[in-house]
Amino acid sequence: MRKKFLSLFLSGTMLLTVFTGFTSSSSAAEPVITSGNPIFTSIFTADPSAHVWNDGRIYVYASHDIFPSRGSDLMDKYHVFSSDNMVDWVDEGEILRADDVSWGRPEGGFMWAPDAAYKDGTYYFYYPHPSGTNWNDTWRIGVATSNQPAANFTDQGYIQGLPGSNLIDPAVFRDDDGSYYLYAGGGGKSYGGKLGADMMSIDGQFKQFTELEDFHEASWVFKRGSIYYLMYSDNNPGANRMRYATSSSPLGPWVNRGVILDPVKNSETSHGSIVEYKGNWYMFYHNGEISSNGTLRSVCVDQVNFNPDGTIQKVTQTTSGVSAVGPRSPATEIKYYDLINESFTEYTQKTEYAMNASNVTIGGGAVRPGANVENMHTQGSYIQLSGINGGAGGKALITVQYSSGDTGAAFKVDSSGDTAGDGYFLSLPGTGGWGNYTGRANRLIDLNPGTNNTIKLTGGMGGANISKVTVSLKGQAPQETEYLMSGTNVTVSGGATRSGGNIENLHISGSNVQVSGINGGTGGQKTLTIIYASNDNSSTFRVNASGDSSGNGYSVTLPGTGGWGTFTGRVSRVIDLNPGSNNVIKITGGNGGANISKIIIS
Numbered sequence: 001m002r003k004k005f006l007s008l009f010l011s012g013t014m015l016l017t018v019f020t021g022f023t024s025s026s027s028a029a030e031p032v033i034t035s036g037n038p039i040f041t042s043i044f045t046a047d048p049s050a051h052v053w054n055d056g057r058i059y060v061y062a063s064h065d066i067f068p069s070r071g072s073d074l075m076d077k078y079h080v081f082s083s084d085n086m087v088d089w090v091d092e093g094e095i096l097r098a099d100d101v102s103w104g105r106p107e108g109g110f111m112w113a114p115d116a117a118y119k120d121g122t123y124y125f126y127y128p129h130p131s132g133t134n135w136n137d138t139w140r141i142g143v144a145t146s147n148q149p150a151a152n153f154t155d156q157g158y159i160q161g162l163p164g165s166n167l168i169d170p171a172v173f174r175d176d177d178g179s180y181y182l183y184a185g186g187g188g189k190s191y192g193g194k195l196g197a198d199m200m201s202i203d204g205q206f207k208q209f210t211e212l213e214d215f216h217e218a219s220w221v222f223k224r225g226s227i228y229y230l231m232y233s234d235n236n237p238g239a240n241r242m243r244y245a246t247s248s249s250p251l252g253p254w255v256n257r258g259v260i261l262d263p264v265k266n267s268e269t270s271h272g273s274i275v276e277y278k279g280n281w282y283m284f285y286h287n288g289e290i291s292s293n294g295t296l297r298s299v300c301v302d303q304v305n306f307n308p309d310g311t312i313q314k315v316t317q318t319t320s321g322v323s324a325v326g327p328r329s330p331a332t333e334i335k336y337y338d339l340i341n342e343s344f345t346e347y348t349q350k351t352e353y354a355m356n357a358s359n360v361t362i363g364g365g366a367v368r369p370g371a372n373v374e375n376m377h378t379q380g381s382y383i384q385l386s387g388i389n390g391g392a393g394g395k396a397l398i399t400v401q402y403s404s405g406d407t408g409a410a411f412k413v414d415s416s417g418d419t420a421g422d423g424y425f426l427s428l429p430g431t432g433g434w435g436n437y438t439g440r441a442n443r444l445i446d447l448n449p450g451t452n453n454t455i456k457l458t459g460g461m462g463g464a465n466i467s468k469v470t471v472s473l474k475g476q477a478p479q480e481t482e483y484l485m486s487g488t489n490v491t492v493s494g495g496a497t498r499s500g501g502n503i504e505n506l507h508i509s510g511s512n513v514q515v516s517g518i519n520g521g522t523g524g525q526k527t528l529t530i531i532y533a534s535n536d537n538s539s540t541f542r543v544n545a546s547g548d549s550s551g552n553g554y555s556v557t558l559p560g561t562g563g564w565g566t567f568t569g570r571v572s573r574v575i576d577l578n579p580g581s582n583n584v585i586k587i588t589g590g591n592g593g594a595n596i597s598k599i600i601i602s
Helices: 336-340
Strands: 044-052 058-065 078-083 090-096 115-119 122-130 139-146 154-158 171-174 180-186 189-194 217-224 227-233 242-247 255-261 272-277 280-287 298-304 349-354 360-363 382-388 394-403 408-415 424-429 439-447 453-461 465-473 481-484 490-493 497-499 502-504 512-518 524-533 538-545 554-559 569-577 583-591 595-601
Touching: 044 115, 044 280, 058 115, 090 122, 090 139, 115 171, 122 171, 139 180, 171 217, 180 217, 189 217, 217 272, 227 272, 255 280, 382 465, 394 408, 394 424, 408 439, 424 439, 453 465, 490 497, 512 595, 524 538, 524 554, 538 569, 554 569, 583 595
Parallel strands: 044 272, 044 298
Antiparallel strands: 044 058, 058 078, 078 090, 115 122, 122 139, 139 154, 171 180, 180 189, 217 227, 227 242, 242 255, 272 280, 280 298, 349 465, 360 382, 382 453, 394 439, 394 465, 408 424, 408 453, 481 595, 490 512, 497 502, 502 595, 512 583, 524 569, 524 595, 538 554, 538 583
16 A cells, blocks of 8 residues: 555656557457556556456456545545456446445545455455544454445444554455455554454454564465465565565465565555466556556556466566456456557547637636637646537547646546546646647547537646647448338339339330438438449449439449349449438439349448
């Protein structure tokens, strides 16, 4: 958990961009087969506790660094994440917050590193939280329960009789005989004891482990074969490392084995868990990769390897993460390499908003001396866009064009569709000057369906002047409507005849086929495709459509298909239609022959 018990604020120098130096990419043609690091990108998370339950999924219970950061005192609102392949992760949502804890600190916050356990149909969620305003001396280990692994948790109180000072970071271990053990500790003191049958009391002594080398906090216990492992963070100057010790008993004595994880990027703290899933061992940990800020951390995962004697090789921290251990599956978390490589090619439906647009308002100290918004370094400054079209709802891309003389800044982005409720982090690297509007910062956000969405950009974390905001939705796949020639809305005249489901004799001068009730959608240009057969070398038809304001119609040439029954011909022509479903299309022949089976409007 946190080893600095003080509030930290974001600053421009702390928010240097990290969106460089990564070469992985993804595309529809070449599915991503690695997780990338960090693995959770929608919110800031830390202190990951990983478990595999009976449903075959792996679940990660993490603490939540709320953005903008105020340091460890603001941490709250636990989320659970799950996967069935280690690559595609789902944010299962919030399961508990300080407001749900009746015995907790009146001011809230301080919801630090949690853990979870399962017994006899009940999931137990263990978390540290102070019971009084004097938080450092009133720590308790709270317990919430549910019949589901990631929803509907209800607080049941806290475990009685534990030390109140610095007792944080609970970890629960289930031994092979079905016994459960609780581990906790902070401020240099490490404890462990057997849990009672109710999973909310200590059966016997809550023992202090004095033999651990340089223990600081972040206990985690697991078993492999006959060896028990206790991992924890140390007091390494500048940034914690993760150490481990082994034993032949769940309560020691422990033999120190050394460092397993070096200091992580951009974070003084370190905290993790080790778990086996589908034949592989993994370490989950956090770093400050996304924010360059040690109070806004993100969960990562890398593989764990063991030596023949059971000792653990030092874990290599990677940007690629781990390989998939199953087929692709639905996910809510955007992969980090998609964020940094700006893999947004599918977001083609763009709407640009100048800063003096009618739906753009500013406040909180932001000013608009001309066409640009300035003073976004001011605490509370904001830009708000209203009436935003979210299409069918879901992911949308926001692109901010800006200039900045700071080395790095950040905005908080709030949007109507953000169910987590704490916004999105948008990094804005410096551009070398306040008048140099070459900066472009992108972030995927969530919008509700329809046109009543609101997007708010909040500053106060370094400065940037804004010239334009673009909101992009995924391009809609072309909608095609087929009209068969056998339909009741199809009429023929001028010598054209209907044989079965096809229109024939269109070689006759004046012959025509007319299709009514054509849907023109919102009107404008549409693509007409004619499916036909022809034994002539070439034919030419005239097409008239309701939306053709010129009245001249359109000419369509139909190459031969090698036979009157060979309906392999397919020609397309852009035509104009009126809005709505009362359009009429008329096809007139008489210049070479072709039999028509259907037309398509897209």
